[in-house]
Amino acid sequence: MYGKLVLVYDGERLLGEVELQHQGGGVWGEEIKEIRISHYSPPSERCPPLAVLHTINSTGICFKLESTAKNVDSPLSLLHATCLRDNKTAVAIIGEGEIHLVAMHSRKYEGQHPCFWGFNVASSLYNSCLALLNLRCLGIVFDLDETLIVANTMRSFEDRIDSLQRKINSESDPQRVSSMLAEVKRYQDDKNILKQYAESDQVIDNGKVIRSQSEVVLALSDNHQTIVRPLIRLQDRNIILTRINPLIRDTSVLVRLRPAWEDLKSYLTAKGRKRFEVFVCTMAERDYALEMWRLLDPESNLINPRDLLDRIVCVKSGSRKSLFNVFQDGNCHPKMALVIDDRLKVWDEKDQPRVHVVPAFAPYFAPQAEANNSIPVLCLARNVACNVRGGFFKEYDESLIQRISGVAFEDDTKDMPSPPDVSNYLFPEDDTSASIGNKDAIGFDGMADAEVERRLKEIPRENLLRLNQPLPDSHSFSSKSSSSEKLYQISQI
Structure with missing residues (x-):
């Protein structure tokens, strides 16, 4: 295949002339x-x-140079x-993206003949990945x-209690009535705690007055x-009381943290x-x-404060979540x-294979579900994350890198193994929501305004009826779980 002749510059300095062969990967060589x-690149x-x-390019090679x-x-x-010695790329800006020139070995010339593959990626994506x-x-x-x-x-709290009381009035099953009355009681207990805090910045817990601490x-x-x-932290109850806008008491919030969050958090940054x-x-x-994130990560171990505004992405209600927007x-x-x-369906379809769906946290409806x-x-989410990471890098190290060392300029990306993808390591049994009908449940997504609480969307009770049942333990997983267990061990590195 013969291509067009193009001049290559390093800044303003002419490096030489190359033959460009268009490969169809995102940038038209004719342009x-x-x-x-x-x-x-670093x-x-x-x-x-x-x-x-x-790994990070889905369109393949843009062109070959x-x-x-033949002067060495x-x-x-x-x-x-x-570029070969330092394991780096030369980067040219074309349009809104970056073209990375990868120095390649040539099978034809059996030496250091200057030849490159060009890849088109989004700005700064290469360095980050x-x-x-x-x-x-x-x-x-x-x-x-x-x-x-x-x-x-x-x-x-008032919306939840009113909704439950309407259901109680129309319910004829004594067992369901009893269950809903117990749920109302749990809501009322927490509402009373929040009321004390909102009115006086203190609460009475087991006869002891606990005053707020300024943070x-x-x-x-x-x-x-x-x-x-x-703030008031009731550690024994796993409750935190905070105020989104300190000047407006109506923005007082009672927060319950999901059990085992500390276990998951410690895994993410172990040692x-x-x-x-x-x-x-x-x-x-x-x-x-x-x-809410500050309460979950008070030491800023997971997200550096300078990155918070970029790392916490808020999507308009009714829109779909997208990894493209997150990144x-x-x-x-x-x-x-x-x-x-x-919830799975709130994500773009192309992102759904990378979602591990957990049962909705429902401490009022099913207070013993987690225990x-x-x-x-x-x-379990920690184990899934561990397995995914182990599987991803096992394939990256043992398949992709090993085989890519033999790829030459004359080859094509179709001759290389498929790159790893997180979705390849999310096994069906990892999706525990399927057993409790949680995938399409509609839940509460916080405050839609700093001063006004938007009304809670009702979670269908039938979607939560089995929350009190234990999830399958590791011994009841199918044969594919045995491979997950191996990956868990691999990823402890």
């Missing part, structure tokens, strides 16, 4: 009149650039040798409400202000080494979401991300 290198510690780009000069001392030869892959780290995206926490204001929330940017919130980069995607209002700054690739959510499970829900 390229010259290639001007603007910068170089040197890679352990990942060949070709393996990184094959081959030097028209030419500037293009020096560029080629430097290179850092993750070098650290053997993936992305993990959490939902908040009914996945990690349940939060209520006075208004939402300073530092400004996250120049457009934000430092906030001082009055000071990050196994996952953490993101949040929620349909809640931003100030509410930021405060719009090029900080991860969807194929390298696991989602933990209590009755032989494996707590978030501990």
Whole structure:
């Protein structure tokens, strides 16, 4: 195949002439009149650039470049040798994306003949994913409400109680009436606690007066202000009382944290080494979401405060969640991300295979559900994350990198193994929601406004009836779980 002749520059310095052969991967070769290198990617510690780009690029090679000069001392030869030696790419900006030039070995010339593959990727995506892959780290995206926490204001407590009382009045089954009365009682107890806090910044717990403690929330940017919130932490009850807007008492919130969150959190950053980069995607209002995450990660071990505004993504109610939107700054690739959510259908269809669906956290309807499970829900999520990470990097190291070392300039990406994808390691038995009818449940996504609590959407009770039943333990998993267990052991590295 013969291509067009194109000049290659490093900034303003001419490096030489190359023959460009268009391959159909995202940029039309006919549109390229010259290639001007603007910068170089960071040197890679352990990942060949070709393996990184094959993992994060879905369109294949844009074009191939081959030097028209055979001089081994030419500037293009020096560029080629430097990129091979340092495991880095030369980057040209074409349009809104980056073209990464990967130095390739040539089977035809059996030497350091200057030849390159060109890949088109979103700006900054390569550097972000290179850092993750070098650290053997993936992305993990959490939902908040009914996945990690349940939060209520006075208004939402009243809505829940009113709804249950209407159902009680029309219910003829004594057992269901008894169950709903017990649920109403649990709501009323927490509502009374919240009422005390909202009115006086203190609560009486077992005859003891507990006063709020001021917690300073530092400004996250120049457009934000430092906030001082009055908080009460009832550790024995797993309850936190906070106020989204400290000046408006109606924004007081009673928050219940899901059991075993600390176990999952400690796994993500075990021994000071990050196994996952953490993101949040929620349909809640931003100030509410930021405060809920602060309660979940008070030491900022999972998300650095300077990254919070980019890492916590709030989606408008009624819109679908999307990994493309979560990673719009090029900080991860969807194929390298696991989602933990209590609802599947709120995600774009292309992202749903990467979602591990957990049962909705329902401490008022099923207060013993978490305790009755032989494996707590978030501990199971931790195991799933561990298996996914282990499987991903086992395939990356033992299949992709091993085979990619033999790929030459004359080959094509179709000759390479398929890149790993998080969805390949989410096994059906990992989706515990299927056993409790949770996949399409509609839940509460926080406050739609900092001052006004939007009305809670009702979760169909039939979708939660089996929440008190324990999840299958690890011994009852199918044969595919045995492979999951092996991956769990592998990923403890």
